[in-house]
Amino acid sequence: MSINKTFKPIVLIFVLMLMCFQAWSTHNRAGEIVYRYVGNGSNLTYEFTIITYTKLSGASGAADRDTLEINYGDGTIEAITRVSQELIEGNVADGTDIFKNRYIGVHTFAGPFTYVVSFSDPNRVDDIINIGTSVDIPFSVSDTVKILDPTFFGVNDSPQLLQPPIDNASIGIPFIHNPNAFDPNGDSLSYELIVPSQAPGIEVPAYNYPDQIAPGPNNVITINQATGEITWDAPQRVGLYNIAILIREFRNGICIGTLVRDMQIRVEDTPNNPPVIIGPREICIVAGDTLEFVVTAFDEDAGQMVELSAAGSPFQVNISPAEFTMPPLGNPVDGDFYWETVCEHLRANNYQVIFRAEDDFSDFPLSTILTTVIRVLAPPPADLTGFYDDGLDAVVLDWADVYECGDSPLFRGYQVWRKIGCEGDPQDSCADDLAGRGYILLGETQFTSFTDDDFVRGNEYSYRVVARFAELSAVGNIELNPFTGYPSNEFCIEFPKEIPVMYNADVQVTDANSGEIFVAWSTPRPADLDSFILVNPGPYSFVLKRADGIGNTTPEVTLATFTEDNLVDLNDTTFQDVGINTIDRAYTYWVEFYVNGDDLLGTATPVSSVYLSISERNLALSLSWEFDVPWLNDTFVIYRQDFQLGDFNAIDTVIAPIIPTNNLSYRDEPLMNDSTYCYKIEAIGAYTADGYKEPLINFSQEVCAVPNDTVPPCIVDLDINNFCVDEELPNDQFINYLTWSLPDDCPQIDDIVAYYVYFAPTQNDELVIIDTVTVSEYTHVRTDNSLTGCYAVRGEDEAGNIGELSTLNCVEDCADYELPNTFTTNDDGQNDLFTPILPYSGVVKVEMKIFNRWGNLVFETEDPDINWDGTDMKSGKALDSGVFFYVCKVFVNSLEGVKAIESPLEGYIHLYR
Numbered sequence: 001m002s003i004n005k006t007f008k009p010i011v012l013i014f015v016l017m018l019m020c021f022q023a024w025s026t027h028n029r030a031g032e033i034v035y036r037y038v039g040n041g042s043n044l045t046y047e048f049t050i051i052t053y054t055k056l057s058g059a060s061g062a063a064d065r066d067t068l069e070i071n072y073g074d075g076t077i078e079a080i081t082r083v084s085q086e087l088i089e090g091n092v093a094d095g096t097d098i099f100k101n102r103y104i105g106v107h108t109f110a111g112p113f114t115y116v117v118s119f120s121d122p123n124r125v126d127d128i129i130n131i132g133t134s135v136d137i138p139f140s141v142s143d144t145v146k147i148l149d150p151t152f153f154g155v156n157d158s159p160q161l162l163q164p165p166i167d168n169a170s171i172g173i174p175f176i177h178n179p180n181a182f183d184p185n186g187d188s189l190s191y192e193l194i195v196p197s198q199a200p201g202i203e204v205p206a207y208n209y210p211d212q213i214a215p216g217p218n219n220v221i222t223i224n225q226a227t228g229e230i231t232w233d234a235p236q237r238v239g240l241y242n243i244a245i246l247i248r249e250f251r252n253g254i255c256i257g258t259l260v261r262d263m264q265i266r267v268e269d270t271p272n273n274p275p276v277i278i279g280p281r282e283i284c285i286v287a288g289d290t291l292e293f294v295v296t297a298f299d300e301d302a303g304q305m306v307e308l309s310a311a312g313s314p315f316q317v318n319i320s321p322a323e324f325t326m327p328p329l330g331n332p333v334d335g336d337f338y339w340e341t342v343c344e345h346l347r348a349n350n351y352q353v354i355f356r357a358e359d360d361f362s363d364f365p366l367s368t369i370l371t372t373v374i375r376v377l378a379p380p381p382a383d384l385t386g387f388y389d390d391g392l393d394a395v396v397l398d399w400a401d402v403y404e405c406g407d408s409p410l411f412r413g414y415q416v417w418r419k420i421g422c423e424g425d426p427q428d429s430c431a432d433d434l435a436g437r438g439y440i441l442l443g444e445t446q447f448t449s450f451t452d453d454d455f456v457r458g459n460e461y462s463y464r465v466v467a468r469f470a471e472l473s474a475v476g477n478i479e480l481n482p483f484t485g486y487p488s489n490e491f492c493i494e495f496p497k498e499i500p501v502m503y504n505a506d507v508q509v510t511d512a513n514s515g516e517i518f519v520a521w522s523t524p525r526p527a528d529l530d531s532f533i534l535v536n537p538g539p540y541s542f543v544l545k546r547a548d549g550i551g552n553t554t555p556e557v558t559l560a561t562f563t564e565d566n567l568v569d570l571n572d573t574t575f576q577d578v579g580i581n582t583i584d585r586a587y588t589y590w591v592e593f594y595v596n597g598d599d600l601l602g603t604a605t606p607v608s609s610v611y612l613s614i615s616e617r618n619l620a621l622s623l624s625w626e627f628d629v630p631w632l633n634d635t636f637v638i639y640r641q642d643f644q645l646g647d648f649n650a651i652d653t654v655i656a657p658i659i660p661t662n663n664l665s666y667r668d669e670p671l672m673n674d675s676t677y678c679y680k681i682e683a684i685g686a687y688t689a690d691g692y693k694e695p696l697i698n699f700s701q702e703v704c705a706v707p708n709d710t711v712p713p714c715i716v717d718l719d720i721n722n723f724c725v726d727e728e729l730p731n732d733q734f735i736n737y738l739t740w741s742l743p744d745d746c747p748q749i750d751d752i753v754a755y756y757v758y759f760a761p762t763q764n765d766e767l768v769i770i771d772t773v774t775v776s777e778y779t780h781v782r783t784d785n786s787l788t789g790c791y792a793v794r795g796e797d798e799a800g801n802i803g804e805l806s807t808l809n810c811v812e813d814c815a816d817y818e819l820p821n822t823f824t825t826n827d828d829g830q831n832d833l834f835t836p837i838l839p840y841s842g843v844v845k846v847e848m849k850i851f852n853r854w855g856n857l858v859f860e861t862e863d864p865d866i867n868w869d870g871t872d873m874k875s876g877k878a879l880d881s882g883v884f885f886y887v888c889k890v891f892v893n894s895l896e897g898v899k900a901i902e903s904p905l906e907g908y909i910h911l912y913r
Helices: 015-023 058-063 526-532
Strands: 028-037 044-054 067-071 077-089 098-109 114-121 139-146 166-170 175-177 188-194 197-199 220-223 230-233 239-251 254-268 276-278 282-286 290-298 306-312 323-325 333-340 351-359 367-377 385-389 394-398 411-420 440-445 449-452 460-472 479-484 491-494 502-509 515-521 540-548 557-564 574-580 587-595 599-603 611-617 620-626 632-641 648-655 663-668 677-686 696-699 703-705 717-721 735-741 752-760 768-773 777-781 789-797 809-811 822-824 843-851 857-861 882-894 897-900 905-912
Touching (some): 028 139, 044 067, 044 077, 044 114, 139 197, 166 175, 276 351, 276 367, 385 491, 394 460, 411 449, 411 479, 440 449, 449 460, 502 574, 502 587, 557 574, 574 587, 620 677, 648 663, 648 677, 717 809, 735 789, 768 777
Parallel strands (some): 822 905
Antiparallel strands (some): 028 044, 044 098, 067 077, 067 114, 077 098, 175 230, 220 230, 239 254, 276 290, 323 333, 394 449, 411 440, 411 460, 460 479, 540 557, 540 587, 587 599, 632 677, 677 703, 717 735, 735 777, 789 809, 843 857, 882 897, 882 905
16 A cells, blocks of 8 residues: 655745734634535636634724635635625623624635635634634535536535534533534535634644543543534533534545634633523425424523524525424424425435524533434435336336426436345334345336346235435536435235246255255145146146255256146145255255146256354364345244254244345354354245245255364555655654554454564565564664555464454555745745645755746755755846745655656745845
């Protein structure tokens, strides 16, 4: 495995500005950047909105910004103007003011790429207790705008955050908040708490998460990755806290962008208690139905009133948005949620509503929220029915020609699902996971009919149909964010009994030469053959055939033929197969049914005997058995032979999983090494249709084995970490951190006494042992200033068995090499030379070329330190302040030798005199 780091220059806050930050007044509380696509399809134009929440009272008023600089991540920095400012809470007179500011800029990108769009502003409000001296720390947030080829993947808008990022909490009381993100494109979102930033790519120094202030078991902050709900249980110290929320967008499983919100939590020690809110947390509804429910809020504190409000994605849709009746202040208060859902509301992901109840405590009001997740399911296809077509020997399914949401631009057709047996029970309103209920996908179709010719007689089958939806890319018809709807009614079918079905392939004698298997099958039902008598008269015959192995039908051997002129006389339905090797192999049997002498009417689905295998383990034996039968085996009884009496006794039972499988296993322990144990398996099952023999009981052959530790350890799964992989690891030393694990089902997990660690400098060199350890980790400190090399590990168990080498895992050096965008040549001893950001690592050499605005080369070097002092290398004269362009090719060690990274670094340098 080769590991390469992504190389991107980052924009640093100018050193001069860093030196002057304390001179700014402090005012930033919270904020984020959101964006939306505003192009016409032929360009990549986006509108960006910076939203800040600020304090203007006191000295902070001097820091009020009517413009902010936004960095679009492509070398463009633009001052954008504030379009609105509103006081949303408090007042300036007493210093409790919170102003919301919006700044809008429009930018067109040159082409698909990943752009980091950001803004930074000095400074934060003071006294944020989990951000050190916050008065000196800049405020910065950024979005990752990942523009894929829009003709294939469409365009993207960022999530819109509907809940303001300022909230109140009280000492000792659980705090709950939700940013209430709404994605207008229907992409899925995930949430994570991260360290806030002071500049793009630079975290706030010495940051503490809120639960690290007065830490303890009663102080834990978490975020729900799926819903974004933040729970802090519970604050322990009064003050201001800031947290940052990273929101990732996913389309077809691909991360297509990120958004960061920096929010503020104000904590006080107050006698006030937040309100209590009651309502549903999860609801499923079929598009076209109306959703109505009541949300109740009340406050336990006497004399307080409660305000109840709601916000969320159902209120943001353009067609038939939801309504919430805002009740007047009261205690308690009831709010009515009402939503007439329509097909236009269908989307791959859930809707979310945040109900918020806030009390009117004058000194410090508190609130609580209820997150309600609403899933809008596509309607089920109507009137599913079907029949068995004897001419096609197939099940023909049909359903309504008109589908309720068939006019949706997202509609893509239907999926047909089937399971063995019939459910019969009415479906739950959210029970749309057919695979989890044992159904298998038969196929997809654009039509309202489907033919199934792959079935087994003797079983009932349940069929359901779902509608399928997805957006389509402009080119290539790539489906984006696919999803399915609510399943149709169940159609259940039982086949006519005009063809025999197999009952038994029961091993009765285990022997290499004289083994015996009992075979049995059913007779056709005369009533089901009445319609065939005229065209398919007698004589009638059963022809029993056999093949070696499980599921094989070639080469076939004819074992017996039974013939009668009249069907009612054809009663031979059993056969004792003798003189066969039942130790070393399983067998497959089937019956062919002939009418009119030699006309084949049909063939019974083949059935195999159960074949048992045993693997020797230390103080244990691992049993596994396989089979291939047309009925459902649901129970398996494990028999072990008694040492004294020689009888086989049942020792345990294995129940088959809901999704049928033809291969199961069992581990018998503890046992005694060097002692012989003998086993056989009893498989118990039945066809799901009525009228057939049940239960169907078939035994495996008998197998004996001796527990003995002759099995080598399992192959380990090796992972390697270093500062190329994890940026939080120190890069002042070249260290590869090796960790490995055994598979969960490995029997030697507790039996390993040593691991051998192997290393080779390249893929072509021979692996040599560099150390032996007793734990599943190893730290390889390199003394050659390189991470490049290949590793493998294998284990040794208590019995001296040595396992195979793990898969070769190779790593390469990466260039932890970043360039600033400014330097000041003023001979003050700070930032006088243009150098990479120190420390850097993994770079052997560079090819650095710097050009002036007219494209003339003014400096070049191969020294990774660069050390440009701002002079023209040809004339030796100091260059004036200005902007210069650079291209830097970076070379690193690799498994093939020194090589350049795929994409050179390039960008702009601001030279200040």
